[in-house]
Amino acid sequence: MTAMFIVGTAICGLSTLICWIMTALRNHPADSSIISLAAVELYLIVYAVYAGIRQATGATVTGEAWEFWGYILTALILPVGVFIWAVIDKTRWSNLVMSFVGLVVFVMLYRLEEIWWGTTL
Template sequence: MDPTVMFVIGTAICALSTLICWVMTALSPGPADSSIVSVATIELFLIVYGIYAGIRQAFGGVGIVGEAWEFWGYVLTAVLLPVGVLIWAVLDRTRWSNLVMSFVGLVVFVMIYRLEEIWFGSAL
């Protein structure tokens, strides 16, 4: 699979999650199930991305142009971000937890863009 496809899929998931969370900020008095599911979808994508990156590097012969520690640091941070925000959203049962969850999509988009830069040495 072309890494550009993974980037496009990740971008679409992040954008949709952000939009869902913004709408739920306006409509829901507490953390909406749809917001939680959308952030969980980002987490699932990141797990798949990490597995894909590991397999591609181990067996695909495609090395990282940038620093490997930086790449995997970004992957680990990106994977932990939705988990932390979901825990926070469950503890903070206000409308604003939806807004905070919306930032996961924005931040993860920037992180996967940066991952592509580290992997290939330039932006897509």
């Protein structure tokens, strides 16, 4: 397991937990849920920059590069799309939908680690 994966897992888990709690407590999108989405997005930006620098300096991914970058781009779009949806749908359930970003991004990070290093964690 890499440090980037461990940090990403923590951020995704915390985001999911915050959103679940806010689903129970709020009847509208909670600021804390939106901030947790922003934290996931910020992490993904850092991850993408790190991956770009790593590849630019000669390191290669074990799997297919197009698949690796496809996962990163999809993961980057996901929090933004869900944020837009949550702003439009001002109900309790937008917090629940935001919670799935953390879960989905975690699965994508797991897959990125497999593609990057060629091993299962």
